Amino acid sequence: MPDGVDQAIRETAFWTPPELSAPTEIDEVNSSLCHGFIFDMAGVEVEVETGKVRIDRYVTMHDCGRVLHPGMVEGQIRGGFAQALGATFYEELAYADDGAFLTGTFADYLLPTATETPDIEILHIETPSPFTPLGAKGVGEGNCMSTPVCLANAVADALGVAELNLPLTPARVAALIAAPEPALPEAHRDRGAGLGAAKPGDRTLRGEGQARVAATPEAIWAMLLDADQLASIIPGCNGVRKLSETYFKADVTLGVGPVKGRYKAEIKLCDLDPPKAATLTGSVSGALGTGGGSGRVSLSPGEDGLTIISYTYEAAVGGKVAAIGGRLLDGAAKAIIGQFFAALARKAAPESAKTGFFARLLRRRA
Incomplete structure (x- = not known):
């Protein structure tokens, strides 16, 4: 401001949706008005000889309300998908019986790179939120939660198994495919x-x-x-x-x-x-x-x-x-x-x- 001129008029306003009321006497609370919705579909192949899983096609549809910045939304979705890919196939905290940490370096704690991350199809359906001024909902890191479940179900369907544990390393998948080991001959x-x-x-x-x-x-x-x-x-x-x-x-x-x-x-x-x-x-x-x-x-x-x-x-x-x-x-x-x-x-x-x-x-x- 020029010398001798006081600062301009300032006004601060706070807005809280009426739906976000204070917790009740029994500590109930509405945590968010920005729930997004996701639908994922995966087509996978499993190599019987090696236990390697290949993603042939992955489609993810998001309802994040009004899409305000398409580029940022796509970046959030692809980043969340890559992070979920690590949880599904690579990342594992492993310990020995004596408590020694076995995955303390990136030589053993594996992460997906651009080479391992396939392209995905991203679709949108916009259902504006009635609770936010611009109709936006949440989208950040949404695939972190839906992708591991989707891929695990796809592999379970491909192998015909009811239960499996993540991460789906080739060794774990191969163990699901392989027949039980025969008993060691008495002579050996x-x-x-x-x-x-x-x-x-x-x-x-x-x-x-x-x-x-x-x-x-x-x-x-x-x-x-x-x-x-x-x-x-x-x-x-x-x-x-x-x-x-x-x-x-x-x-x-x-x-x-x-x-x-x-x-x-x-x-x-x-x-x-x-x-x-x-x-x-x-x-x-x-x-x-x-x-x-x-x-x-x-x-x-x-x-x-x-x-x-x-x-x-x-x-x-x-x-x-x-x-x-x-x-x-x-x-x-x-x-x-x-x-x-x-x-x-x-x-x-x-x-x-x-x-x-x-x-x-x-x-x-x-």
Whole structure:
């Protein structure tokens, strides 16, 4: 305002719809005059082999009263849909038995991105509210509540199941599809003895592979039963004690991403078929976590004096180390196995082959 001129006239007014009266004596209250209404429809497909759910079509109709700003309304709807997509398929707070939080990073607590969010059809029907001056109702984050229910019902209908729990991860959906697991044959029930069953919250790792070593199956078999040789080829090994012909204890230092610690390991061999195959079972324990697993190793002669080592394994990891991202854990397991076979190839190869082209090729494969 110019100098010497008082401020302009100001008036403040308050308006409250008569329907929004104060709470009654028994604390009853009309909480809103802006109730919006939503109708959702989803068409989905479920891949039987993987448990992945694909949204083929999603239609959402909103009655938010008078649409005052179409662009803002559409943004609210699409944002709410993306948030609901996370609740339906990705986001989960998981804890181990010991209370360790397993989804503390975005490597494990997954969120949908633009890649995972399909386009949706948005429809409107305008029924102006008689209680607000412009006839507007609520629309913000409406799909956060309707979309998870809609998609869950669509998947339940596709699978023919009556109950399911969110989030619908591929593992959960696959479990709904799969038939019950057959009972373990009696002959195999002792194979995993001493490992302990995987507990809720544990990370399960599975894998298989091959390695080629320039040595005979007999020579490799002898190395696998020699404590000193094992100590020299196990990654991070601080020492191996041989308690019997098929029972070893080891002290190892391992690191997975930011988690590194020292562990006590026990390794047992069973189902021996020397020098062709053996089953290895083992367990590890340390301040940062525990683990256990089993694997089958087979040795077969190849060409040019090579031995082909084939292996499959399954392991469960728990404790703090299980909080590491699943993909990082899986990559670390493969890297450690690769280091083991690379060291085995160097130890087992004849001196004359260690500096040649063929040896360098073997190291690259390992």
